[in-house]
Amino acid sequence: MLQLQNLGKSYKTGDDALKGVNLEIPDGQIVGLIGPSGAGKSTLIRCVNRLVEPTTGKVILNDVDVTTLSAGGLRKERRKMGMIFQEYALVDRLTIMENVLSGRLGYVGFWKSFLRKYPQSDVDEAFRLLERVGLDHMVDKRADELSGGQKQRVGIARALIQDPEVLLIDEPTASLDPKTSRQIMRLIAELCKERNLSTIVNIHDVALAQMYVERIVGLQLGEIVFDGPPEGLTPDVLTQIYGEEDWEATIDEVSDDIDDDINEDGIDSAKNTDKVAKDITEAVSAP
Numbered sequence: 001m002l003q004l005q006n007l008g009k010s011y012k013t014g015d016d017a018l019k020g021v022n023l024e025i026p027d028g029q030i031v032g033l034i035g036p037s038g039a040g041k042s043t044l045i046r047c048v049n050r051l052v053e054p055t056t057g058k059v060i061l062n063d064v065d066v067t068t069l070s071a072g073g074l075r076k077e078r079r080k081m082g083m084i085f086q087e088y089a090l091v092d093r094l095t096i097m098e099n100v101l102s103g104r105l106g107y108v109g110f111w112k113s114f115l116r117k118y119p120q121s122d123v124d125e126a127f128r129l130l131e132r133v134g135l136d137h138m139v140d141k142r143a144d145e146l147s148g149g150q151k152q153r154v155g156i157a158r159a160l161i162q163d164p165e166v167l168l169i170d171e172p173t174a175s176l177d178p179k180t181s182r183q184i185m186r187l188i189a190e191l192c193k194e195r196n197l198s199t200i201v202n203i204h205d206v207a208l209a210q211m212y213v214e215r216i217v218g219l220q221l222g223e224i225v226f227d228g229p230p231e232g233l234t235p236d237v238l239t240q241i242y243g244e245e246d247w248e249a250t251i252d253e254v255s256d257d258i259d260d261d262i263n264e265d266g267i268d269s270a271k272n273t274d275k276v277a278k279d280i281t282e283a284v285s286a287p
């Protein structure tokens, strides 16, 4: 169970990005975080693993108060928090297998990881995970030879090899085409259930969120203004979260033209930003 208690973040610029957020996410539940640009979605996700330091409140993961941990304690706790990024944050020149194994960095230490000396059990688990995400036929391919959808599958396997208790997912489909986006969201929802993970997924696409998550939290100006099942997102509620728009049209987009071609290529508009690279390093870095 992940609990956020009165979580607040004020940036030095004076922006109050989060204003006393309270949220409980049981094991195995996937929560879709929606809201307009600037609502505080990324800030909330990054406060959970303290990539952004909260100003007030607590983050409690299975009885551990993450907010009061020392640097060493925090590094250990972050092993339990898998992160998945919009721009994948893979190392282009490494293979799929090496990228997945880099998720073990927090366990094996930097030098062993640098020299690629992973225990056989980690390699076996990486194979299992790559099979689960549908990439076991291309383990030796370089990351920069992959489509966007394939890169995100590697990102998912890398997060899972940490053996996390929580998944924090920031815009996993924003760089993907609609069909690949559905495949990735479906995979995330399945894995969350299979592994009993508390999951927060920050997602811009309301229709996509409605298809794959069981609970939606709507943020506006750093406050929760909706918390309920996808069916509760009526045009009135959406107007409250986002402002005026033709919401009937948005909700109608929820069609079920899904297929099972998991290796379908996605649009890869990835431009790995320094910020994301820094985040992933911090999120999995060794003690």
Ligand SMILES: Nc1ncnc2c1ncn2[C@@H]1O[C@H](COP(=O)(O)OP(=O)(O)OP(=O)(O)O)[C@@H](O)[C@H]1O
Binding pocket: 011, 012, 013, 015, 016, 017, 035, 036, 037, 038, 039, 040, 041, 042, 043, 044
């Ligand atoms: N590093 C920062 N320094 C100062 N202000 C920031 C910083 N990061 C975010 N903010 C501010 O905090 C608020 C919330 O930003 P945040 O990125 O969390 O929103 P968001 O809902 O994720 O937006 P988007 O959907 O556009 O990514 C905004 O007003 C933003 O300008």
